[in-house]
Amino acid sequence: MRQTGVVVSTNENTAILKMQRHSACASCGGCGMGKEEGKDIQIEAINKIGAAKGDFVEVDVSTPNVLKAAAIAYVIPLIVLFVGIVISNKVLTAINYSSNVETMSAIIGAFLMSIVFIIIKKNEPKFKKSEEYTPIITNIAEETTI
Known part of the structure; x- marks a missing residue:
C-alpha cells in the first residue's frame, strides 16, 4: 500500500508525516478520528532516504x-x-x-x-x-x- 505525505519533522532515522487518512481506514477509528474521512493524520515512518522537513514523500507499507x-x-x-x-x-x-x-x-x-x-x-x-x-x-x- 503506497501513499503520499509531507514531512512535518525528522529525528535520527524516522520522520513524522502528515497524511490524508486512507479510505480503507474509514471504519476503523484506530487513529481516534472516528468516521471523519479526509482528515489529516500524523504517522511516524522510517526515513532511510533522508527526507527533510517540508518534503513530499511516498510511504510504503506492505499489505500482508x-x-x-x-x-x-x-x-x-x-x-x-x-x-x-x-x-x-x-x-x-x-x-x-x-x-x-x-x-x-x-x-x-x-x-x-x-x-x-x-x-x-x-x-x-x-x-x-x-x-x-x-x-x-x-x-x-x-x-x-x-
Whole structure:
C-alpha cells in the first residue's frame, strides 16, 4: 500500500508525516478520528532516504503486514472473547454455578479480552521497533495536495 505525505519533522532515522487518512481506514477509528474521512493524520515512518522537513514523500507499507497488524489488534482479542465465553459457560455449568451463567460467561470473556489488549499494548514498543509494521519513506514525490 503506497501513499503520499509531507514531512512535518525528522529525528535520527524516522520522520513524522502528515497524511490524508486512507479510505480503507474509514471504519476503523484506530487513529481516534472516528468516521471523519479526509482528515489529516500524523504517522511516524522510517526515513532511510533522508527526507527533510517540508518534503513530499511516498510511504510504503506492505499489505500482508497491514493485515497481520490488524489481526493482532482485532482478530486475536475477538477470538479470545468468544473462546473465553464458551469455555467459561461450560465450566460454570459443570460446577452448577447458581447465578446467571450467561452473564458471568460474558464478563469472564470480556475480562480475558481485556488482558489480551493489555498484553498487545505492553508489546507495542516491540512492534514499533520492528520495521515489519512501520511505514517506510521510499521516495521524494512531486508536490501534491495533502
